[in-house]
Amino acid sequence: MTSETVPEQDTVSKKWQDALRKMLPAGAPLPDEDQLDYSIAVEYDGPLPPPTASIPTIDPITISRFSRFRKLGNGSAKSIVSRPSRASNQFDFDMISKFNSNANSVSNMNLSDEQLDSCSDEFDRNIDVDSGENSANLVNFESPENVVSVTKSLSKRKVCSRCGKKGRFLLRGIESCIVCEAGYCSNCVLKAMGSMPEGRKCVCCIGKPIDEWKRPSLGKSSKILLRVCSPLEVGQIMKAEKECKANQLRPEQLIVNGRQLCDEELAEIFGCLLPPQNLKPGRYWYDKDSGLWGKEGEKPDRIISSKLNIGGKLQLDASNGNTKVFINGREITKVELRVLKVASVQCPRDTHFWLYDDGSYEEEGQNNIKGNIWGKASTRLVCALFSLPVPPESPSRSKEDPTTFSSKSVPAYMEKESVHKILLFGVEGSGTSTIFKQAKCLYGNKYTAEELQNIKLTIQSNLYRYLSVLLEGRERFEEEFMLKNDPPVLDSDESAPGENASNRNKQCIYSINQRLKHFSDWLLEIMAIGDMDAFFPAATREYAPVVDEIWKDPAIHETYKRKEELPFLPDVARYFLDRAIEVSSNEYEPSENDILYAEGVTPSNGLSSIEFSCDDHHLTSDDYYDNFEYQSPLTKYQLIHISTKGMQDGCKWLEMFEDARMVVFCIALSDYDQVYSHGSGPLQNKMLASKELFESTVKNPSFHDTPFVLLFNKYDAFEDKINQVPITNCEWLEDFNPLKPHHNNQSLANQAYYYMAMKFKKLYSSITGRKLFVCQTRALERKSVDEAITYLTEVLKWEEDKNDGVYGLGGDESFYSGEVTTSPYVAQE
Ligand SMILES: Nc1nc2c(ncn2[C@@H]2O[C@H](COP(=O)(O)OP(=O)(O)OP(=O)(O)O)[C@@H](O)[C@H]2O)c(=O)[nH]1
Numbered sequence: 170m171t172s173e174t175v176p177e178q179d180t181v182s183k184k185w186q187d188a189l190r191k192m193l194p195a196g197a198p199l200p201d202e203d204q205l206d207y208s209i210a211v212e213y214d215g216p217l218p219p220p221t222a223s224i225p226t227i228d229p230i231t232i233s234r235f236s237r238f239r240k241l242g243n244g245s246a247k248s249i250v251s252r253p254s255r256a257s258n259q260f261d262f263d264m265i266s267k268f269n270s271n272a273n274s275v276s277n278m279n280l281s282d283e284q285l286d287s288c289s290d291e292f293d294r295n296i297d298v299d300s301g302e303n304s305a306n307l308v309n310f311e312s313p314e315n316v317v318s319v320t321k322s323l324s325k326r327k328v329c330s331r332c333g334k335k336g337r338f339l340l341r342g343i344e345s346c347i348v349c350e351a352g353y354c355s356n357c358v359l360k361a362m363g364s365m366p367e368g369r370k371c372v373c374c375i376g377k378p379i380d381e382w383k384r385p386s387l388g389k390s391s392k393i394l395l396r397v398c399s400p401l402e403v404g405q406i407m408k409a410e411k412e413c414k415a416n417q418l419r420p421e422q423l424i425v426n427g428r429q430l431c432d433e434e435l436a437e438i439f440g441c442l443l444p445p446q447n448l449k450p451g452r453y454w455y456d457k458d459s460g461l462w463g464k465e466g467e468k469p470d471r472i473i474s475s476k477l478n479i480g481g482k483l484q485l486d487a488s489n490g491n492t493k494v495f496i497n498g499r500e501i502t503k504v505e506l507r508v509l510k511v512a513s514v515q516c517p518r519d520t521h522f523w524l525y526d527d528g529s530y531e532e533e534g535q536n537n538i539k540g541n542i543w544g545k546a547s548t549r550l551v552c553a554l555f556s557l558p559v560p561p562e563s564p565s566r567s568k569e570d571p572t573t574f575s576s577k578s579v580p581a582y583m584e585k586e587s588v589h590k591i592l593l594f595g596v597e598g599s600g601t602s603t604i605f606k607q608a609k610c611l612y613g614n615k616y617t618a619e620e621l622q623n624i625k626l627t628i629q630s631n632l633y634r635y636l637s638v639l640l641e642g643r644e645r646f647e648e649e650f651m652l653k654n655d656p657p658v659l660d661s662d663e664s665a666p667g668e669n670a671s672n673r674n675k676q677c678i679y680s681i682n683q684r685l686k687h688f689s690d691w692l693l694e695i696m697a698i699g700d701m702d703a704f705f706p707a708a709t710r711e712y713a714p715v716v717d718e719i720w721k722d723p724a725i726h727e728t729y730k731r732k733e734e735l736p737f738l739p740d741v742a743r744y745f746l747d748r749a750i751e752v753s754s755n756e757y758e759p760s761e762n763d764i765l766y767a768e769g770v771t772p773s774n775g776l777s778s779i780e781f782s783c784d785d786h787h788l789t790s791d792d793y794y795d796n797f798e799y800q801s802p803l804t805k806y807q808l809i810h811i812s813t814k815g816m817q818d819g820c821k822w823l824e825m826f827e828d829a830r831m832v833v834f835c836i837a838l839s840d841y842d843q844v845y846s847h848g849s850g851p852l853q854n855k856m857l858a859s860k861e862l863f864e865s866t867v868k869n870p871s872f873h874d875t876p877f878v879l880l881f882n883k884y885d886a887f888e889d890k891i892n893q894v895p896i897t898n899c900e901w902l903e904d905f906n907p908l909k910p911h912h913n914n915q916s917l918a919n920q921a922y923y924y925m926a927m928k929f930k931k932l933y934s935s936i937t938g939r940k941l942f943v944c945q946t947r948a949l950e951r952k953s954v955d956e957a958i959t960y961l962t963e964v965l966k967w968e969e970d971k972n973d974g975v976y977g978l979g980g981d982e983s984f985y986s987g988e989v990t991t992s993p994y995v996a997q998e
């Protein structure tokens with residue numbers, strides 16, 4: 170080695186380290202050369218292939234290049250393009266690559282700037298979002314074949330059909346024709362599409378029907394259009410795109426009750442007061458007596474105007490029901506039967522009902538209206554939760570003349586809000602209620618006076634529960650102390666009877682005075698017989714001073730110091746006990762924080778839900794809404810919280826939510842050393858219990874193609890704990906091997922977090938073959954929950970676009986940002 174090569178290598182090594190530091194999560198240490206075995210990556214797949222001159226390998230040198238290139242330990246590189254991210258604490262764990270720092274890989278990655286530029290051009294030509302996976306497309310330069318195949322498949326879409334330009338230039342995006350898919354760069358789009366009287370169509374495609382894959386994106390604008398037209402023009406173009414005749418469905422695309430529609434029927438269906446919304450080509454069933462409408466073989470999807478003369482005769486098996494209960498000649502589905510039961514409709518097997526469009530029903534042949542199915546608010550709520558339609562409440566509806574055509578413009582049917590259901594659950598204590606409560610506040614859902622009153626009572630009775638846990642613990646510690654300090658009493662002992670005991674009592678730090686002891690005995694007895702409701706809240710105010718006195722007693726202070734040994738004492742106990750007098754008073758009104766910390770505020774045995782749209786957002790994540798095409802304000806979300814008890818109930822709720830758009834599974838990171846018992850089952854490590862529930866949920870057929878997000882909650886508690894208790898305490902996490910000894914909690918917590926995320930991602934992928942989204946939260950911090958929810962909505966939007974074929978099939982760039990950016994699906998670097 171010459172003296173010149175040493176500084177050269179130092180510089181290379183420093184560059185590499187600087188670059189690496191930027192790729193790693195904040196605070197994470199650099200990989201330790203002595204412990205190269207450790208990795209939290211998934212993308213390392215074996216030793217390096219021999220270097221090949223024709224395969225470019227990249228040494229990331231500047232941060233701007235980093236945002237588009239990933240460096241892998243084996244010298245390959247990946248490009249990442251993603252939609253913009255606004256959430257700050259989510260990562261795609263694929264970004265955490267195994268860093269193999271052997272000399273080979275370092276030298277392999279050592280490219281000149283010129284080489285890097287040429288690679289960069291290559292990436293620009295290939296850059297795209299993924300069509301099949303939940304991630305940005307990863308262009309792998311490991312083998313020449315990969316380069317060729319990827320380039321071939323993508324280049325067509327990345328070339329402007331008019332000027333033929335491609336490469337980096339097109340990173341600004343292309344706009345594609347909704348008929349023929351030809352793409353145009355921002356310079357050519359207006360020349361190729363003219364004034365767009367039918368929306369985004371090449372001039373030669375005007376008048377032609379659209380490509381059906383594009384239907385979901387009709388009327389959704391794109392960045393490129395916003396760049397070349399004024400917002401007013403964009404609005405006009407989008408309106409034309411949605412409303413012009415050429416872009417509407419054609420009658421032959423709709424089959425209703427087994428028969429293809431004709432022009433008149435299509436006009437009738439779109440012209441009625443309640444037309445089916447967001448209609449796509451396909452096969453449907455329609456019950457003209459009740460107005461129920463659904464996809465062939467599926468439960469009802471909506472209620473449209475009744476008595477329309479469209480399609481064939483409603484078939485018995487139209488919705489593929491198997492309940493032996495029939496409505497208007499159709500065998501209903503399980504979910505419908507369940508709702509009938511909630512509505513207290515007697516429906517033994519082989520019952521045939523007539524259901525009318527106002528909700529009234531009778532048994533066939535009895536001529537006796539028995540009630541109204543949608544009359545009760547609870548039934549309407551359950552229908553909403555199970556995605557069954559209910560008629561709008563407008564009284565005008567029942568008076569509607571079914572043959573009257575509305576004067577509304579036809580495409581108004583496209584304006585329907587879509588509600589995306591997000592299911593939230595996890596094992597007991599994972600923090601789902603806290604997340605739900607935060608979401609409720611974030612989206613402006615207020616508690617009613619009655620709810621507040623109940624919350625107040627819950628908090629007050631919690632106060633006594635916490636106190637009883639402390640008093641019970643105190644008693645136990647006192648007994649232990651006595652036993653330890655009880656010297657054997659000798660026969661020759663001359664001290665007076667009782668003297669020893671009283672001496673010991675004096676020294677015992679867990680002893681309390683007689684008055685308090687009396688109260689303690691009384692309280693513990695009430696708790697033991699489970700008779701709390703008989704005394705509280707009446708006694709709340711009366712005993713407030715005693716509670717306060719006990720809480721301030723030195724013996725209780727000593728007991729509290731050993732709170733780790735009191736598993737039923739939550740951290741929030743202190744928050745409320747510190748304010749015992751205030752909380753116990755009649756005038757007490759729980760603050761937002763009190764509600765957040767209070768246990769038992771959300772229903773403990775069932776479901777709760779809130780609806781929100783991005784418009785309701787209180788704490789906006791600044792630039793989240795800077796593109797109006799990015800989140801349609803019409804998009805509604807319904808966050809449905811299934812409580813632990815609901816989950817234990819044979820998980821029957823889950824089956825009812827097969828139409829959920831997303832499952833959010835919550836796990837408390839700090840649970841790795843906790844024990845837990847499922848009902849009367851054996852004690853089990855809580856992380857393992859979470860893993861089991863996670864696994865069984867993932868395997869639940871109701872969710873076979875539903876995206877999953879794992880929320881790793883209690884990150885704050887995890888950071889505090891990890892240096893005291895190793896995560897290897899949990900047998901599933903035994904192979905965690907941190908890079909090197911750490912002096913800083915955060916970096917160790919980070920590593921453990923990624924490691925655990927990878928464990929779950931691998932588990933998920935081994936079951937589903939898909940990618941699991943992971944996000945960390947500190948549910949007690951509202952901003953953290955805000956970011957997590959933003960992340961969820963972004964994932965949903967991304968999934969929706971993917972399913973609509975916007976990325977993979979349409980080649981429509983309007984939903985994809987080619988700009989170098991950060992993304993929760995990829996990484997926050
Ligand atoms: N330190 C910390 N505590 C949290 C966090 N999230 C929730 N908690 C606390 O953990 C406890 C359990 O939280 P809950 O939200 O009630 O958990 P859950 O999943 O609803 O559990 P169950 O109601 O028992 O089904 C409460 O005392 C919360 O205040 C967090 O991120 N960090």
Ligand SMILES: [Mg+2]
Nearest residue numbers: 601602771812
């Ligand atoms: Mg709860």
